[in-house]
Amino acid sequence: MISCKIITGIQARWLRQPTGKVTIYYANHSSHLDGLVLWSCFPKSLRHHIHPVAAQDYWAKTKFKRFLAKDVFNAVLINRKPINNSNPLAELETLLANKQSLIIFPEGTRGHGQQIADFKGGLYLLAKRFTDVDIVPVYLNNLNRVLPKGSKLLVPIICSAVFGEPIKPLQETESKNGFLTRAKQSLEELAS
Template identity: 65%
Template sequence: MIKKLFAKCCRTILLIVCKLVTGVQARWYSPPCDAVTIYYANHTSHLDGLVIWSSFPKKLRKLVHPVVAKDYWEKNSLKKFIAIEVFNSVLINRHTNTHENPLQPLIATLEKQQSLILFPEGTRGNGEQIVDFKSGLYHLAKQFPHIHFVPVYLNNLNRVLPKGSKLVVPIICSAIFGSAISPLHENESKADFLLRAKQALKDLI
């Protein structure tokens, strides 16, 4: 009980700090809904998931889970507590062996009718360009053809918390939520789908 209460307090504090530091302005092309959705975004800062998550109406936050790297967020007990208890993140192993499916935690979450925040570039970029997507987004689209895939473009987050820096610089940021892309087309190749998904994100710039 105490642990849950402490997590709730941390969540509230982090949301307030996030809004103060980034002044995040969320813009939605389509109103947010409770349909199962994968929100996929460009990745330039450790604040990215928090900014997207904080942009949702309060009632949706319990249904949306940031996808984070297990090797980073399990480095110490504080990071693990923030990832799991505060934001109810889905942790994935980026260094699995051939007998493990790294997408299994994501699949399990989607099967529970919960949504995800995903960064298909796989690693943080420099904020200047969007690099090619990893294949995970395609495999999820193939296995879950009826869920929504919504692109989210994050602007200025790389300047708030630059890669390799621990200094937070208050700058106005924005999160642009586009319309859901059309489902995976019949006979559409992995390369074509990933290119189409990436273009939908670039179109929000």
């Protein structure tokens, strides 16, 4: 965790301190370091209950990456292209049911850090099934410059993570599109 903080100089700003309540933290995604750096912002006492969600096709490519993701950072690796109608959210649902928290990136893939892309449906499906969990936006700034898309070279730059207030839970009559738009807007508000 110290190495994440040294490389990025990450400065976390909490509009509400973490309580230990089961939470889905969702953030913009512009670097392969996002989940690891975000996870390092949490107090050590909470980290073993919080799981960054990462793409299996990237993080399971080598033994070293898999070791980092699973054994060091407590990550859950998911298959973004499910086989035979399997549920890519099944492991996430199990973790939430077992009172574990998640860090997810609803854009689905990382962008260049200039703007937040439209969200995929995973956040909506989890919010629909787990109505009692907090859903907290986290805006990550500058991580796209630490490890730019397509680069393998780390550039030490000061980064920040702004943890917002939980968004209003999914409303009974709220559409998928309405919920995802509202969640994205809450994240965009943290950017300013």
